[in-house]
Amino acid sequence: MSNAKIAELASLDTELKRELGLWEGVSIIGGIMIGSGIFFLGSFVLQRSQLAPGLALLAWLAGGVITLLAGLCYAELGASIPRAGGAYVYLREAYGPLFGFLQGWTAFFVSASGSISALAVAFATYFSAVVPLSPFGIKMLAIGTIIFLTIINALGVKLGGQVQNVLMVAKLLPIVIIIAAGLIFGSAGNSMTVFPGGAGLISSFGMALIASLWAYEGWSNVNTIAEEIKNPQRNLPLALLIAIGGVTAIYVLFNFALLKVLPAAAIAEDAKPAAAAAKLIFGPWGASLVTLGALISIFGSTNGCVLVFPRMYYAMAKDGLFFPLFTEVHPRYRTPIPSLIASAVVAIILLYTGTFQQLTTMVVFAGWVFYTLTIVSIFILRKKYPDLPRPYKVWGYPVVPVLSVLTSLFLLINCLKEDPRSSLFGLVIPALGVPAYYWFKMAQARREARLAAEGVASGHE
Template sequence: MPPALVRTLGSRDLTLLVVGNVIGSGIFLVPASVLLQSGGSLPIALGVWLAGGVLSLMGALSYAELGGMDPGAGGLYAYIRDAFGAFPAFLYGWTLFFVIGAGTIATLAVAAAEYLTQFTPLSAVAKQGVAIALIASTAVINVRGLRGSAAVQNVTTGIKVLAIVALSLLLLGLSLGGDAATVANAPPPAPAVTLSGVGLSVIAVLWAYEGWQYVTFVAGEARDPQRTIPRALIVGTVLLIGIYLLANVAYAAALGTADMANSSRVAGDAVTRVLGPTAGKIVALVIIVSMYSAAHGTVITVPRVYQAMAADGVFFRQLAAVHPRYGTPAVAVLSSCAWAAVLAVSGTFEQLLTYVVFIGWIFYALGAAAVIRLRQTQPGAVRPFRVPGYPFTPVLFVLAAAAIVGNTIVAQPRQSVVGLGMVLLGAPAYAVWRRRTTAAP
């Protein structure tokens, strides 16, 4: 009997995986643009962050029902397959492998190497070497066992969460009533708040929350997945909302809303304002850890989709293999990381992600819509968790995802067409794999 994936992830592991996958660099950069698009009003900006968090929670609640129904590997890929068929599910996995997953890993590794230059000078070649070393380290750790890779993820996620919370509380404590600019005395910047500006800021916030759904990919290795997957999705998303709101209030307390809205490095500027210029390196170190943690979480999760696709006979057959000693989809992990390293060295990941990353939201919408579809086609299925507020909860998330996709198409029509074309390149590949699967004895 061939080796199989082992259920080793508990509720804490899964919750930290949700948080670790989401927090990358967004919370260190995005708050400034959100505040600017909110007309410099901190209450409106905080409302936007809360709204984005609630919409993400609606998606998490929808996926929690699906995770309870289908505790196997593959997560979102499997939900789309079961609700809407093998072809759209394959296109999601295809895009995830060649662009979104590998591109995300490459982006985080390259960015972490760039931030390292704040501590020591690095040539262009050296930065590429650092990025490849970071990717290689995640590959080795993940091949050698899920339990060990989860431990690394738990530690790095814990470090960045504690650092963000501690820095936020420190900024609040030293800023309010002190010499630093405060929320109360800071004049609002231009432009004035507009409905379109708030809409754009909601989209930016939803990007900052993106990544919580990756935990569904490892459902096949979760202990008691009908209980732990829903709990991790809900608890992790609620924690993210709290962390993001706290950080925004702290930035505003340190900088004032005017300076915060016009900052290109809001976290670094806030810490520098309160603690001095040398303290900015603290933020750089936190960002490096944060990016590594997000990259590591991506390497933990996305190869499980490729392994599930290969097991279905619609991807490279070797990727279905489970390592006989370590119990991991080793070939899928190594293939994903190797392709990420190629993208990192070539520098093409930025262009690829620009074209297709918005398409991920089409599939996220299909995931939430799968709740409705499977309620209709499988009414008698066991559902240990049922999404509250059905059908409004999944419908609102689908509409939010549609807004992101629609805004991208309107704002960048040429890039959108190219991106859709790149995704549809998977169609002939799918036809080949299906033909082989059908022809197999």
Template structure:
């Protein structure tokens, strides 16, 4: 049995947008403001990060059209570089990156939903578990039901951000924009480099559409369209949201708060503004949680189909056409991490690996072209080889920055990745 190609261009674009926008844009821009010396420089950094993300999306678009198979990034690493690298990506995704993200995002959703409803904080963990179970059931029942839920929540989260942007641009007429030039002194070049780290992590997520490439209608056309349109829209939204934060709070105000969206909304709408942002974060995290269950499970399916994970994970439900056991495995492990409270450490130790694999995946494009792997399609990445080479260099710098900032945690992540090597040899022995 094979996957069914039922995801439309709109569905695929929602996957891209939903995979990038989580709760971070409502909270994390203050880190960037702390590291830069002026409001305009903050905006330049977000534009630069968006340009890098678009280059990555361009590369993934060509890779996806050359090999439109379930698993996306795993397939490109396996075929372009080495099967072990592909396996280690799937291993990191399952053991830490996605399972830890599901646990963390589910808990964030529960906390904000309870805050909105006036519920007890002690109910956060049970509600988070219930959300994981509910969305696992929805996605097990078919990619279309999971996609419909995602579409609704992506539209709601973008609408919430549009309201914040619209009100913020109107609010700027009161003259608070001049506050954005208040300086926070830093060494300019070093500060800009350190500011790019959280920005580039915030832009990650476009690869989710490639995970479900085997379920997308006409992927040779739809993947490039959805990757570019979705990523470009997110770049526009992120830059405008940061402009609103700067106009409403000023640079020093933005740097001083870990809740910039709530603070900006409160200035514009009073107490109702905080309630609005609380609802927006709950909506955004619920939609992100749905996608984190829908898309990455196709990677485990692909790894299992190659015999590097238990074969049962490669079975599709005879009626729904979904990798039910892969969904159950990730969700079960996520719940275990949530209940034990270990997801934060696991997520932090391997999250830098995201950009290791981003860089390696774009590097695989050189191998695909040089070996003429995959069917030659109508889409070819513009700016080759300069743009993909620049992306690989940026990815290497990001990994270096993270390792230098926290070598102990990065070392723990490397050990966790290395632990996947004997697992790979065990499953593939005799082949």
């Protein structure tokens, strides 16, 4: 590899503003991860665990371990290639531009935009418990939420990061209160068995794990804004490790606290088990506290997604593999406004394509296909670019990346087996991306030919 290529990949030069520090990075990751899942998925994970509380907690813990293993791999990639676009850039360098494009294309039409849609729907649904809304009203509020947060993040990455810091602190308060109260006052007496009563252990665990992983979605997104993080070689790996480790502890403790307060069957039957637990401990105001916490939590997660995803489309467009308009950066705010707007438009369209659970299943499966490919890219990039500076190297190499790949494959196979329809739909969009890639390549070639012809013509004048 040439010295010029090494310098390009490791360069800290950027059109975007480096205004985000370590704690903004932690807040963005944690803020995206701690969204709807902690409040919605307790019952869903327990259902899939066949009412085995120990197995449900194990699924929450395993989800965190799998995410942490992948996060260690992403930390090396982000520290050595601190460019906007995240996994798009790593896949492009490891496998070629087609794979990078397919990751970004799938994010644009399914995983990233679908996350924004699902979170906006969850926010509006929880809000309807405070102010009753019709189904139409819920959709309108979800759309309004997406538009409002797009405007906030168009006004500058620093403002978006500051909003994320405030929301992160605000969402943690009710969560910590529930954990403490549940552990101190809870006396439900649930058995912590890991053996499910119905289906087999492996099948039940696999489905519970898939459900829990929606709550961990968003952990990789700080890599997408690597060009806007101060000292990314240090702050990006630290932000990943602190956020993923902290969120895992919160999820396990939160669900253990619920099991201390409510019978397992009651949790499995209640779409809002946290509110039920808080009401039992504190009375009606406890349920109101959880509702407020859920609203802040989901709003913060949505804000983080709106902030980070458009940077990937910006990076793709700079490579000539997406719409040229997406390369535009606002001269004053230094934010990729066309990418922000396009992301919002697709997210709003996806609001009309399915339910919350359908959206989340598509997002998890499609996301982990590309997470797995990205983790494998560590081996390829170490061999392809041995001289690339690596300020952080994944701990336990090659064991940690291999374990991460194996657990990811288990997850994907189990997902295909148990929910083939939603999983396969998550593969349709990448397949459609192949002809789209060649269309963008041809369009880029035509633009370059036109510019070359114009240059020749001007030279003869």
